[in-house]
Amino acid sequence: MYRLIAMHETRALARTWALWAILALLVFAIAFAAWSGGRSVSRQLKGAGDAASYEVGLRDRMRQETAEYEAKVKATGGPYEFATVRHAPGQGPPQGTNAGAVGAETAAYIALPPTGLAALSIGQSDIQLDYLPITMGKSLAMTANAELENPVNLLAGSFDVAFVVIFLLPIFILAMTYDLLSSERERGTLAMVLAHPVSLRKLMASKLMARAAIILLVVTGLGLVAVLAVGNYLETPETWLRFALWIIVTLVYSMFWFALAVLVNIYGQSSSTNGTILAGAWLILVVIIPTLISLVATTIYPVPSRMDLTVAAREAQTAAEKNMDKSLNAFYAEHLEYVPAGDQRAMDFMTLGQASANTIEKALSPLYAEFQARRGQQQGLVQRSQYLSPAVMMQLALNEISGTSSERYEDFLQQAAKFRTEWNDYFAERFLRQDPLRPADYDSFPAFRYQPEPFSVVLKRLAPSLSGLLILLLGVALVPLPGIRRYQVAAR
């Protein structure tokens, strides 16, 4: 019986051209979003790769020169020296012997590796840097904030697969379900059917099963279209683990809309009333609440603007230049071990640079800290108020699953900061000791190795959004059950 009705429903739905139109739109939108998401991820990967190999090329050239220099020294028997100034090629030690030159003039580009699903949700990644140049002297605060924007839109902002799923998928589901019972009652077929040995509950269950199966098929299909259209890391098991989560979360979200449509149908209003109520619910839950949350978060926790940072950096720079002497004194006071042996202080450019960078970093760090704190507060507010709207929970969940959440980026920034210190310390130390770099040293430069977060961390961060969605779904799904007994079969 369930099968019979479900098959019948499927056939009737399959003959509704409007649904095909929406489905076609949905598939097209998903494919397009996935394709463009995939392109931007590839661009990001390529950009990071290009930048890194450019820098590697620079260092390779420097190494080449030191190797030549080393050979020459060996042949002529002179001392292997540190290049305190830039010599013309072939004259004196090359730049490559100067750790300060290598560490500050070339950068280590480090990037947060995108997950296999990164293209499915741009998330916060459009306001995050794809890759960070790590150089000696410049603090992370300065590089990471070069691109700081005040993110007005903390939530869905760009046209990506997550947007299609959050905005458009409910429309398909609602179009399929908003008149679940009301249309049959209005057309009179409900009475015809219920004159047969079928309970309303069974009828309803079968109609729901048919649609649930369609939703399952559509969601899985759309997900596969998206993942395959992007085609990143398909051989990695983690990609498919994330894909499974994506399917689960999307199904729960879909089922919420489905259950909402059923709930509205139970109250026995007309199809047009049901349609209006559901369209209103969509507007409020998907559009209005997320926008309001975003707006409130950025209004009560405004981050310092990029302007503020630039101005502060410039002021600190000027002050540092003015107080060159003073800052050098301060620097040596802190780093007695670096005070050059011998007659006077090495007033060379790079030592000063290192000293003034220190000053600028100190001047900037409160602003940077404020920026971080505000961003944290904004994210916290969004996290806390996500329960107001399934769309917000969904956005956060999809960001997490796609590896574009701000938490994952935050973790990457921490790793980056650690590496920055490592890089800086390595070169600064050798530079200040004027210890010349040898070609072999080029192999032992600090290298960044991204430590992937354990999957349990991802699950833990996903838990609030996912359980929020589940509870909401259960709430909406369980309400209709008692109500169905009172449904008026015959239209009046």
Added chain:
Amino acid sequence: MLEAIDLRKSYGDHAALEGLNLKVKAGDIYCLLGANGAGKTTTINLFLNFIEPTSGTAMVNGIDVTQSPLETKRYLAYIPEQVMLYGNLTGIENLEYFARLGGHAEYSAADYQSFLDRVGLQANAAHLRVRTYSKGMRQKVGVAIALAKQAKALLLDEPTSGLDPKASNEFSALLLQLRNDGAAILMATHDLFRAKETGNRIGIMKSGRLVQELSTDEVSHADVERIYLEHMH
């Protein structure tokens, strides 16, 4: 086959049905007459368990409708004023779906076609979408559903209103066939002439009560009309 015992239905303090007692046996065509709002549809909806009685019982084949609604519906066929079918399915597809809903999965395509032939649906119409059907054609499919379901009791709510005289006549002929096959038929109608022609018993309802029952072979057409009008005053 169909029996109402002290059946009452109230909407708030308005009583739509006030203690109806009525019996339709196999082979009966029982015509329910009565003004608008007399309670005819209410009676039929109670037999279908579409609404719950305030008190009293409706029985189908000796089984209480509220106790086992699904069981009783196995014996029933329902033909409302407008037989509503799925517009984007063909006549045959509709018939097959409803037959299967009624628990009859045993028929072949030829069987469905022959049901439609028996009720006189044009041969080429069976494979057209029902959306294009006239009312008369849909009523015929309704009867075909009753045939396929092998219904023991038919509940008809003004099935011929709006049909042209010829269609109405054909419909009555179908009812007689069904009755001869042993079905019990309860039909609400405003057509006194058809009631006397087709029915063997007539019940006149007024304000939720059955005020008189007649056997059609004991009265003339003129008598039916006279008695009916007397009650309406």
